[in-house]
Amino acid sequence: MTKLCILGAGGRMGGALIRGIAADKSLKLVAAIERAGHPAVGQDAGVISGISALGVPVTTNRATGFKKADAVIDFTFHTEVPKALAEAVKVKVAYVLGTTGLDASETAAVTAASKQIPIVWAPNFSLGVNILLDLVRRAATALDDSYDAEIVEMHHRHKKDAPSGTALGLGKALAAGRKVNLEKVAVYGREGITGERKRGTIAFHAVRGGDVVGDHTVMFAADGERVELTHKASSRDCLASGALKAAAWAKKKTKGLYTMGDVLGN
Numbered sequence: 001m002t003k004l005c006i007l008g009a010g011g012r013m014g015g016a017l018i019r020g021i022a023a024d025k026s027l028k029l030v031a032a033i034e035r036a037g038h039p040a041v042g043q044d045a046g047v048i049s050g051i052s053a054l055g056v057p058v059t060t061n062r063a064t065g066f067k068k069a070d071a072v073i074d075f076t077f078h079t080e081v082p083k084a085l086a087e088a089v090k091v092k093v094a095y096v097l098g099t100t101g102l103d104a105s106e107t108a109a110v111t112a113a114s115k116q117i118p119i120v121w122a123p124n125f126s127l128g129v130n131i132l133l134d135l136v137r138r139a140a141t142a143l144d145d146s147y148d149a150e151i152v153e154m155h156h157r158h159k160k161d162a163p164s165g166t167a168l169g170l171g172k173a174l175a176a177g178r179k180v181n182l183e184k185v186a187v188y189g190r191e192g193i194t195g196e197r198k199r200g201t202i203a204f205h206a207v208r209g210g211d212v213v214g215d216h217t218v219m220f221a222a223d224g225e226r227v228e229l230t231h232k233a234s235s236r237d238c239l240a241s242g243a244l245k246a247a248a249w250a251k252k253k254t255k256g257l258y259t260m261g262d263v264l265g266n
Contacts, residue, residue, distance in 0.1 A: 002248045005031035005069035005093075007084060009058050010040030010048055013075040013098065016240035018049040027244060031065030032058045035080075066091045071247035077160075078102045082109035089116050094250035096243050097121040100165025111257060118253035122260040123169030125242030129216070130260045132231045133173045136218050139227065140177025145200040147220040147227070149174055154207035154215040162206035163188065170218050171202050 004021055008014045009032035021027045032045035038058075046054035059065065066072060066087055071094040074084060078101045086109075088095050095117055097110065110121060124130070140149070151174075153167040163171075175182035180200070187203040197203075213233040220227040233239065242260060249263045 001026060001028055002251055003028050003030045003068060003070045004244075004247055005033065005065040005072045006045070007033045007062070007072060007074040007080075008076040009045055010034045010038050011075065013236055013239065015049040016236040017073055017075075017243060018045050018054070019051055020237070020240040020244050022046060022049075022051055022054060024244065026248070029054055029056050030068040032056050033062050033065050034058050034060060036060045062087050063090075066093050069093055070251040071096060073243050073247055074099055075243075078106055081106050085109055085113040085119075089113050092117055094247065094253065095119045096125075096246045096250060098125055098239070098243055100168075101161030114255065114257035116255055118250045118256055118258065120246040120250045120258045120260065120263060122242075122246070123165035124214070124239065125246060125260055126231075126233060126238040127242060127264070128231050128233075128238065129166055130242075130264060132216070132218075132229060133169060133261075135229055136170050137173040137177040139218075139220060139229065140174045143220045143222075143227065145178065147222045148197060148199075149202045150205065150219045150221065151203065152205045152207065152217045152219070154209070154212050156211050156213065157208055159208060162208070163204040164206065164214065164216070166214065166216055167204055167206070170216060171204060174202055174218065 006014050006017050021029045034040050040048045040058045043058055044053040045056045045058055046052055072088055073096045075098040078099050081099055097119060151167050151170055153164045155164055171182050185201050187201045189205060213236055215232045217228055217230040246263045
């Protein structure tokens with residue numbers, strides 16, 4: 001039995017995670033956390049997730065929730081990550097981090113915490129996307145920079161960061177396949193008289209609208225042909241399933257920074 005604490009319990013991913021826990025007899029929800037003032041606070045975590053009551057109220061007390069859990073799953077806002085990690089380190093609880101858009105100092109906080117607790121941090125927890133990451137790396141190894149690389153992603157209108165963490169992860173996989181530094185070859189959108197496309201660049205384009213969970217396409221375009229690798233998520237269930245798998249895996253570790261590839265044995 002893996003006892004879990006969910007941060008951001010009142011959000012879309014929080015609901016998907018709680019429903020996933022309720023459907024799996026090897027998992028148990030022991031704490032559901034939200035920010036102060038959120039309308040979910042005080043309500044039953046199951047009820048706000050669209051299922052029957054679970055007897056676990058949504059609270060604002062991270063510290064108490066962390067003490068009850070074998071692992072914490074965090075899909076909240078990037079500015080909250082360092083504070084939550086500091087509390088996780090105090091009680092030595094495993095941490096699954098799905099939050100994207102972290103800046104340099106927040107990323108450093110993740111790295112520092114991983115020296116004391118196990119952290120699984122991935123740009124996307126779906127099995128399909130993690131297969132896509134591997135396929136992109138392999139394609140980039142085989143297709144040199146005469147193939148122009150473009151990454152296009154689309155998400156719902158409420159997403160706050162761009163490009164998505166998954167798109168950036170795909171860019172890193174592509175750069176790794178070509179053995180180049182992504183920061184030196186990345187291009188983010190285009191506007192105005194940009195001139196001809198510079199050979200070897202990796203370009204990102206973010207589209208926002210509607211209720212799209214997440215669409216990602218990596219294109220390799222050359223004279224006479226184009227290869228496209230695409231993943232489309234139609235629900236958050238695939239993300240929740242991977243995160244729950246990662247939590248059960250992480251509780252068996254003592255410390256370290258891991259990816260979903262480690263969880264899947266890649």
